[in-house]
Amino acid sequence: MRRRTLLALGGAAAAAVGGAILLTPDRASPPPTSASDLAFPGLAPRLANAATIEVKRHDGTLLVRRNAADTWVLPAKADYPVRPERVRELLVGLTELRLTEPRTANPEMLDRLGLDDPSRPAATSSLLRLLDAQGGVIAELVVGRRRVRVQGNVPESVYVRRPEETQAWLAEGRLPLDADPNLWIDRDLANIPRDRVRGATVMRQGEAPLILRRGADTDAPLAVLEPTTTPELDEISLDEVARGFEFLTFLDVRKAAEIPGERIGEGRFELTDNLRITVTAHKDGETLWATLAAEGDEEAARLNARWQGWAYQLGQWKEKAFVPRLEDLRKQEATAPAQTDAAQPTASEPATPGTGAPATATPGTGTPGTTGAAPESPATPQ
Template sequence: MNRRTLLLLSGAAVVAVGGAMLLTPADQPPPSPAGAALAFRGLAQRLQSAAKIEAKRHDGTLEITRRGETWVLPAKGGYPVRQEKVRELLTGLTELRLTEPRTANPEMLDRLGLEDPARDGATSTLLRVLDAQGGVIAELVIGRRRVRTQGNVPESAYVRRPGENQAWLAEGRIPVDADPQLWLDRDIANLPRERVRRVAISRTGAPPLVLTRSADADAKLQLAEPADAPPTDETALDEVGRAFEFLTFLDVKPEAEIPGEALGETRFELSDNLAVVVRPRKDGETIWITLAAEGDDEAARLNARWRGWAYQVGQWKEKAFVPLLAELRRQEEQRTEPADEAPEQPAGATDAPPPAPQAPAAAQDTPAEAPRPPQ
């Protein structure tokens, strides 16, 4: 074989390798962890008897308990949590796999965020799933999570079993949050402003107000009572109409524990035979409301969610639920009102302050002029 033949064969080999590289996908999928051991074998069957979920950290414990088919927060009077978040957590535990053993040295656990969760300043979380008798169904100390940018790479976290020093890298999603606020569905209602046809406002210590909207498609709320009221501000009226658009709460309590002083009552009449009665209360700077719906099936669904609960809403909602007449007036009208008259003064009196008293000449500090010497 001569030199030319060798060069031709080498060139062909280079072309073949290059073609193979072009035909091979650049991003190979990661190896499947299917061969790794499940963290909890047979967990799905045992979870049918789950009655409590605990997430313990050094600064507190989150508890979620089961009432019938609903998971609730005892710290919020038994208010329901986001059920899909509970399902995601429990499903994640059943699918969690221990893919790689890591350190078993207790002095190294801090680096993985797997220190004792009860220790001050610890970042780890002790997750436990218990049955109705308090028996442990599953428990795990969860440490740092590994962040991966590729979309086809599963989530992972460092974990260990309580009472053991062996750390593991586990693949799977474990959406555990120790903050109870993150488990709540904050939506109260979302009723478009166009549905509001009439609003009757009875604010404590203030004259009643009535707002109405005509049947026209583009009609806006107007102040109907009192009839002799001054011109109103369109934006302020629109805020009343939007009272239930994307309405969310900041906090929630059982209705029997609602704090504050009652501000009155407002009845919103909407299309499709729906009415909503709002009863706000003010506790310092916070606004709390209770809601009751009247009507057909839609009202029944809303009452199933609202009944028995008091919601803290934003302070600005006070002007939407129980506005005063002065808050609905056009701003220009308020600014052009004459100022209060000053009290009458005696004859000869002026607004100028009296002159300051002069000190006697002898008491003045300016020294007398010295006599001139003789020429």
């Protein structure tokens, strides 16, 4: 009895201790941040002197430069401003990058990590260089493949090495690196809902003005006021004029003074909230280029701050939205599908009843409507 009592009391005590452990709040501190060495110690103060970001790959070089107005621009896109957050993200990534694990130092193995010579044809590596105004190197790194994360709350990592070394490292940190200039700029120009467009006046070179207006009702479609006599118009084409500024993006950009092609006309749009927009269109072969200018209040000032001084290449379909001709708005007549010869009976080939198809006689048989069948034998007398 005494032994049983001791065992019972011991079990109860163990359960109590276990419950206390489970119910006690976890006061353990979170795991410490990486204690690995920074890839570029003391880089942050030197960023004030950064003037050029250079990304070299086997197929070309991307340059991002800081101009006299302290704005980062793309020389390949006529010095068009880049998205500030892209530059900030890259520079912060460089200052926080840590070399966590040494990997291979064998030059023949570097291509497996995407760290081979960036100038080699078909190489997947990139050479990132941060330069000052005199061309001096502030930081440089060969960047290879990113390591895929398979668990949550795990820092991003990437394989890197210094250009003059063959030692590869697994580095911890986010280092966004894009060699495509279109990924550095904001290509959105405007997003103005269709119901804000109340009217448009289109003046094409060598053609009479085309005037469109919306009725008093907000939901009323655009209608042609001039010319007063028009063919039957297509509602979808008219609606595309009203939707011209919805999700408007550009394909390429140049200085406005360097707009290519010949001027084909302009569209003047009247919108709600005292906003007016003029689109001046040029055509360079099949390519559509345009400048945009706004008039009105604060909204117009914000739009002009973005548009002024630039010419944008737009999608070809935008020509019919910004500078349409009356012919572009005409309703296209539906064309009846052509009938095949096989479905059209001729005088010499009467149609077979119940089928609507001409009867064809099989050569050598004299039996219409059969193909390749042997002639039926006459009944044999019994």
